[in-house]
Amino acid sequence: MPGSTLPPFPNDVRTHPLLIIDYELIRAGDVKEVNRLWEAATTIGFWYLKNHGADQEVSEMFDMGAETMALPFEELMTFEQGDSGQSFGYKKAGANAIDATGTLDTVEFINVSKDDALAYPQVIHRTYPSTVNARMENTIAPFTRKGLEVSYVVLNIFNDKLGLPKGTLESLHDLEEYSGSETRCIRNPPVQIKEAAKIPAIGAHTDFGSLSFLHNRLGGLQVLPPGHDEWSYIRPIPGHAVCNIGDALSLFSGGVLQSNIHRVVAPPGVQAEYERWSLVFFTRPGNSKVLRALVDSSHIIAEAVKKRPEKNFETGSTAAEWFARRIKNQRINNRLGPETWATSRGTEHTPTVV
Numbered sequence: 001m002p003g004s005t006l007p008p009f010p011n012d013v014r015t016h017p018l019l020i021i022d023y024e025l026i027r028a029g030d031v032k033e034v035n036r037l038w039e040a041a042t043t044i045g046f047w048y049l050k051n052h053g054a055d056q057e058v059s060e061m062f063d064m065g066a067e068t069m070a071l072p073f074e075e076l077m078t079f080e081q082g083d084s085g086q087s088f089g090y091k092k093a094g095a096n097a098i099d100a101t102g103t104l105d106t107v108e109f110i111n112v113s114k115d116d117a118l119a120y121p122q123v124i125h126r127t128y129p130s131t132v133n134a135r136m137e138n139t140i141a142p143f144t145r146k147g148l149e150v151s152y153v154v155l156n157i158f159n160d161k162l163g164l165p166k167g168t169l170e171s172l173h174d175l176e177e178y179s180g181s182e183t184r185c186i187r188n189p190p191v192q193i194k195e196a197a198k199i200p201a202i203g204a205h206t207d208f209g210s211l212s213f214l215h216n217r218l219g220g221l222q223v224l225p226p227g228h229d230e231w232s233y234i235r236p237i238p239g240h241a242v243c244n245i246g247d248a249l250s251l252f253s254g255g256v257l258q259s260n261i262h263r264v265v266a267p268p269g270v271q272a273e274y275e276r277w278s279l280v281f282f283t284r285p286g287n288s289k290v291l292r293a294l295v296d297s298s299h300i301i302a303e304a305v306k307k308r309p310e311k312n313f314e315t316g317s318t319a320a321e322w323f324a325r326r327i328k329n330q331r332i333n334n335r336l337g338p339e340t341w342a343t344s345r346g347t348e349h350t351p352t353v354v
């Protein structure tokens with residue numbers, strides 16, 4: 001289980017360094033630290049976050065994940081996401097494609113909606129396995145609140161830097177509006193045969209929403225930094241979250257904020273022999289919000305859009321539609337051919353390396 005003695009991340013694999021941002025400093029408005037966050041957000045869209053104060057919540061969420069994945073498979077399957085584009089619920093390994101040819105993913109995960117977590121015992125979107133219910137109020141809701149708190153701090157900084165009227169990004173992520181925001185606890189089994197280690201566990205993608213607050217114990221997360229043609233690992237650092245920007249913020253900001261492509265492969269070296277657990281809180285816009293560059297509210301965004309006429313920042317899609325389209329078309333049951341994969345894509349460029 002996560003937290004037990006795990007072998008260290010090896011030193012002989014390619015890694016990409018990320019800026020380490022101090023949450024306490026950005027929360028207090030430290031100008032230098034805010035500028036470092038802005039640099040990370042506008043170059044690669046990934047950074048480490050330290051001093052986030054969520055260690056206890058994270059550890060309990062991993063316990064929730066382990067308890068849930070230990071339930072009988074048949075029971076978990078009664079809480080499945082399904083094929084309609086709904087994200088909340090259980091996803092078995094092999095339910096998603098990881099590429100255009102329909103190769104299957106190897107991870108199972110449990111997604112819990114922020115709306116269900118915060119309203120519990122009221123059911124907003126769906127019901128969950130008993131292990132999730134048992135920890136809804138004491139584990140999942142506190143982690144959800146922590147993820148949202150971090151996101152609002154970061155969103156308000158971006159709001160300022162983008163020259164948007166006060167509260168614009170926050171209102172696009174109105175706590176009161178139902179949204180695709182969710183927690184996800186992921187389990188990837190150890191690789192049995194060496195060959196399998198070469199196949200990604202989660203295929204190359206950009207995240208669907210605005211901000212992701214990710215916690216890793218073992219390696220396996222890789223990024224393809226802008227201008228690079230080789231994947232690099234992100235080295236997990238104990239107590240540090242990895243934060244990244246998703247499609248929605250990239251679109252709202254006219255591409256100023258970077259939604260970078262990433263994937264998950266087997267952990268490197270001897271770490272491959274261990275189960276890989278990861279945990280994410282995804283902050284996504286309110287369901288009704290239209291994904292488009294906020295050109296009318298910020299001259300910075302208007303200028304950025306003008307400079308990139310080849311890019312479409314007018315999706316004509318609400319956050320709910322964007323999200324459902326991506327989820328639905330990566331489900332293997334919905335696959336008709338490579339075009340289904342293409343329909344599941346967001347703002348990511350097509351990587352030329354595999």
Ligand SMILES: O=C(O)CCC(=O)C(=O)O
Nearest residue numbers: 186207216221264278280
């Ligand atoms: O497990 C990880 O490290 C990353 C997971 C991820 O990229 C995702 O669920 O979107």
Ligand SMILES: [Fe+2]
Nearest residue numbers: 205206207262
């Ligand atoms: Fe991701």
